[in-house]
Amino acid sequence: MIHFKSCKWKNFLSTGNEFTEIQFDRSPTTLIVGQNGAGKSTLLDALSFGLFGKPHRDIKKDQMINSINKKQCVVEVEFRIGASDFRVYRGIKPGKFEIYQNGNMINQSSSVRDYQKFLEQNILKLNHKSFHQVVVLGSSSFIPFMQLPSHSRREVIEDLLDINIFSKMNGLLRERNGKIREEINDLSHQVELVTTKIQTQSKYIKNLESLNEDQIGGKRKTIRQHKKRINEIFEESKSLGEGLATLTQETEARHDKILGESNKLESYDLQFDSNIKDLVKESKFYEDHDECPTCDQTITQEKKTEKLQEIKEKAKDIQEGKTKLNKKLNELNQSYNEVRETLNELKDKQQTILSNNEKINVFQKEIDNIQKEINSLSGQSGDLKNAKTELEDLRESKDSVNERKLAFLEERTYNEVIGEMLKDTGIKTKVIKQYLPVMNKLINQYLQVLDFFVAFHLDENFNETIKSRHRDAFNYSSFSEGEKQRIDLSLLFTWRQVAKMKNSAATNLLILDETFDSSLDVDGVDSLTKILDTLEDGSNVFIISHKGDVLENKFRSKIEFIKERNFSRIK
Numbered sequence: 137m138i139h140f141k142s143c144k145w146k147n148f149l150s151t152g153n154e155f156t157e158i159q160f161d162r163s164p165t166t167l168i169v170g171q172n173g174a175g176k177s178t179l180l181d182a183l184s185f186g187l188f189g190k191p192h193r194d195i196k197k198d199q200m201i202n203s204i205n206k207k208q209c210v211v212e213v214e215f216r217i218g219a220s221d222f223r224v225y226r227g228i229k230p231g232k233f234e235i236y237q238n239g240n241m242i243n244q245s246s247s248v249r250d251y252q253k254f255l256e257q258n259i260l261k262l263n264h265k266s267f268h269q270v271v272v273l274g275s276s277s278f279i280p281f282m283q284l285p286s287h288s289r290r291e292v293i294e295d296l297l298d299i300n301i302f303s304k305m306n307g308l309l310r311e312r313n314g315k316i317r318e319e320i321n322d323l324s325h326q327v328e329l330v331t332t333k334i335q336t337q338s339k340y341i342k343n344l345e346s347l348n349e350d351q352i353g354g355k356r357k358t359i360r361q362h363k364k365r366i367n368e369i370f371e372e373s374k375s376l377g378e379g380l381a382t383l384t385q386e387t388e389a390r391h392d393k394i395l396g397e398s399n400k401l402e403s404y405d406l407q408f409d410s411n412i413k414d415l416v417k418e419s420k421f422y423e424d425h426d427e428c429p430t431c432d433q434t435i436t437q438e439k440k441t442e443k444l445q446e447i448k449e450k451a452k453d454i455q456e457g458k459t460k461l462n463k464k465l466n467e468l469n470q471s472y473n474e475v476r477e478t479l480n481e482l483k484d485k486q487q488t489i490l491s492n493n494e495k496i497n498v499f500q501k502e503i504d505n506i507q508k509e510i511n512s513l514s515g516q517s518g519d520l521k522n523a524k525t526e527l528e529d530l531r532e533s534k535d536s537v538n539e540r541k542l543a544f545l546e547e548r549t550y551n552e553v554i555g556e557m558l559k560d561t562g563i564k565t566k567v568i569k570q571y572l573p574v575m576n577k578l579i580n581q582y583l584q585v586l587d588f589f590v591a592f593h594l595d596e597n598f599n600e601t602i603k604s605r606h607r608d609a610f611n612y613s614s615f616s617e618g619e620k621q622r623i624d625l626s627l628l629f630t631w632r633q634v635a636k637m638k639n640s641a642a643t644n645l646l647i648l649d650e651t652f653d654s655s656l657d658v659d660g661v662d663s664l665t666k667i668l669d670t671l672e673d674g675s676n677v678f679i680i681s682h683k684g685d686v687l688e689n690k691f692r693s694k695i696e697f698i699k700e701r702n703f704s705r706i707k
Contacts, residue, residue, distance in 0.1 A: 137642040138260065140676070141214040141221075145182040147202040148209050149195075150175050152703035155210075158678075160645055163693040165668060165677045169684030170697035175704025176680045177649060178697075180272060186213035186224050188264040189233070189252055192272065201228050204702060222259060235259070257304065266295035270631050272647045280624040281631075282600065282612040289598040296634045297571060299564045309555050316548045323541040330534040337527045344520045355506045362499045362506075369499075373492040376485045384482045391475040398468040401461055408458040412451060419447045569596055571634065578633050582626035586663045588619060592626070618660060621651070629667060646671075649680045652687060665690055 144157035150173070158179060170176045181191035181200070191200060201209040209228040216222070223236040235242045235255055244251050256263050262270070269281055269292045281289060294303060422440045427433060556562055572594060579592050590610070591603040602610040612623060628646075635642040652661055668677055681687055688694060696707040 137217070137636075137644070138262075139216045139674075140643060140645040141216060143179065143183050143186060143211070143213045145178070145186075145211045146209075147205045147207065148182055148185075148200060148211055149178050149202065150699065150702070150704040151178060152202065152705070153205055153208065154705070156704070156706055158695065158706075160676050160678075162676075163691075164671075164675060165679070165691040165693070167684065167687055167691040167694045168678055168680045168697065169682070169688075169694065171699070172682075174697040174699045176697050178704060179678070179680070180647060180649060182211050183213060183647075184264070184268070186211040186226050187260065187267065188256070189226065189248075190264065192268065197228065202703075217259065224255070262295055263291070266292045269628070270296070270635055271643060271645055272649065280620070281627045282620070282623060286598060292631070293568060293598065294564065296631055297567055299567050303564070306555060309551050313548060313551050313555070316544050316551070320541060320544050320548070323537050323544065326537045327534060327541065330530055330537060334527065334530045334534065337523060337530060341520065341523045341527060344523060352510050355510050359503050359506050362503050366496050366499050369492045369495050373489045376489055376492075380482060380485055380489075384479070384486075387475055387478045387482060391472070391479060394468055394472045394475055398465060398472060401465050401468065405458060405461050405465065408454050408461065411454050412458075415447050415451045415454070419444055419451075422447070565596060572596060574637075575630055575634060578630040579626045582629050582667065583622060585667055586622040586625060587659055588622040588626075592623070622660060625651070625664060625667075644674050644676045646675060646677045647680065648677070650682070652679060652681050652683060 140160040142157060142159050144155045145151055146155045147153055156175075156178075168176050168179065177193070181193055181195065184190065184192040185200065190197075201207070207229040210232075211226050213224045214222065220237055221239075225232060225234040225236070227233075233248055233251060234244065235251070242254075246254070260267070265284075265288060281292060284292070422435065422443045426435050428435060576593050579594070580590075583590060583592060589605060593601040593603075595601070600612055602612070602614075604610065612620065615623070632642070632646070651664070671677065679687065679691065684694070684696070697704055698707045699705075
């Protein structure tokens, strides 16, 4: 509940440079009187400007400043909500807007608009329109509930029932859904971009893999060729090497044997040659000498012939032996040449085997190197490995973005369900339907107190149905001004009762501006006075009227405004 304590102002409209102050909670009922132009209704404008930054009547901002002093226009409103005391300070020239709670100014780092929204939504929990439906009635600029358009009527009821929070929540929800929609669109775009990158990267990897496979295929073919060649060389070496060692050993042994025999025969041949020389020398001795040079004995012809014959026979034997020896030597030389040829062939085979082993080693090294290249290509080294790592990162990024997108989609779905509940057709309508019978009952009760016997009914769209005793159907515009005022009063008191039930827009303050001066007849005045007397304890009612002499005795206190030297003040 809002308990208004006071309102004071200076240099506001016709008020001068001294504060005019009204204590709201001093008396249950207060009559405000004064001549036309004395400043009676200034209270309404000051209170409205202090709370909402705009006057009650249709007055421009520059017109609110006193036309004589033209500066230092100030309005202060004090009120209490629960255990907290509030003071709103608002000024023009210089411009100022401050809110104090328990003597401490509330942070005003935000804009004036947001600061005002904070005051209305978080402190007052009333906007300008709803405030004047609960607090004020009868001003010429006041628009009664029944003259408001349908959406404005709904705003008033939502404020009274304290369900406008659902509208605010729905507004915040729509704002959030707007951001979610932007996030989803952005994330969808990111998914598309990442998907395109993944496709491009996959194609690139496929090309690399295809290239690698071609390379690997070629290298494997080379390995197969090398292995085939190794097998061929190995088989050749195997064939060459079969019995080679034994044959070589045997051939070398035969070689050595032949060589030994040949050397032995050649020594014999040399001996034969030496013997022949000796025989030739001996033969020449006998041919050239007739006596022995050693013993001086005569060598006879017979002896010479005998010796020469003997020498000739020996020479013949030696020559025959030498012939046989040469024949044997020739045979040995032939065998030797054959053995040497065989040994050379065996050495060629050994050399071929050694050469084949070197070839095999070369081929094997090439195979090992090619296999390393294959392993490197198969192991996704180089560009391919980096490309696959990048592809995996892209897929993880896509998964992450999709997860975020899914979270936003889930939140949006959840919010849509909540949004349906927060719409006018949701929770609010259920609450309104619950209170509509109470409202209609109260309205009709107040109408009866005001001696206006009709059946008044508001539907959930806040359209009225009014039926007379004879069941004739009417609407608000069908009635006289006095009857309209009775309806307006009934609605005003009903809204205050509803506000009290909800403790939302409930307030101690009620201002009736010239209500007693307008269309109410004597019975209507008496009925209204009766209602005011029955208001709950703690109410503070202010009646602005020209009929001070008639109404003075009906109210506990009186405030009279006068105008002196073009300035309004309280007498």
